[in-house]
Amino acid sequence: MAKLISTKPAILLEQLRQLKAGLVKYTIEYTPASPSEADLDGAITALEGATQSKQNAAGAAEAATQALYTARDSAVDVARRMRDAVYAHFGKRDARIVEFGMDTLPSRVNRNGSDGG
Numbered sequence: 187m188a189k190l191i192s193t194k195p196a197i198l199l200e201q202l203r204q205l206k207a208g209l210v211k212y213t214i215e216y217t218p219a220s221p222s223e224a225d226l227d228g229a230i231t232a233l234e235g236a237t238q239s240k241q242n243a244a245g246a247a248e249a250a251t252q253a254l255y256t257a258r259d260s261a262v263d264v265a266r267r268m269r270d271a272v273y274a275h276f277g278k279r280d281a282r283i284v285e286f287g288m289d290t291l292p293s294r295v296n297r298n299g300s301d302g303g
Contacts, residue, residue: 195237202230 192198209216209223217223269288276283278291 195233195240199230199233199237202226202233206230 191201206223206226209218209226221229269286272283272286272288279293281290283290
């Protein structure tokens with residue numbers, strides 16, 4: 187491993203496994219005092235666990251995002267149908283629709299300038 191030690195979890199995990207394989211292969215010739223093989227095993231286990239937790243959290247976040255989008259689409263549909271029902275009942279020029287949070291259309295003005303009602 188002539189490469190630099192990576193900070194990317196997937197690459198680092200592979201590098202740790204390669205180091206472990208080297209330690210296992212050359213146990214007789216090389217036994218480091220620090221860090222020990224147990225330290226290496228602990229680092230591999232911790233990194234695998236953290237990576238798995240991140241993947242689980244990403245899956246949960248994706249599911250929550252999908253639930254949010256589904257609820258949003260349903261709410262938009264209800265709001266549009268309610269708006270259309272209010273417009274159908276009161277009309278777009280009735281001042282009462284302001285109570286529903288909607289804008290009224292201005293009164294029509296005839297070409298001669300008089301109010302068309």
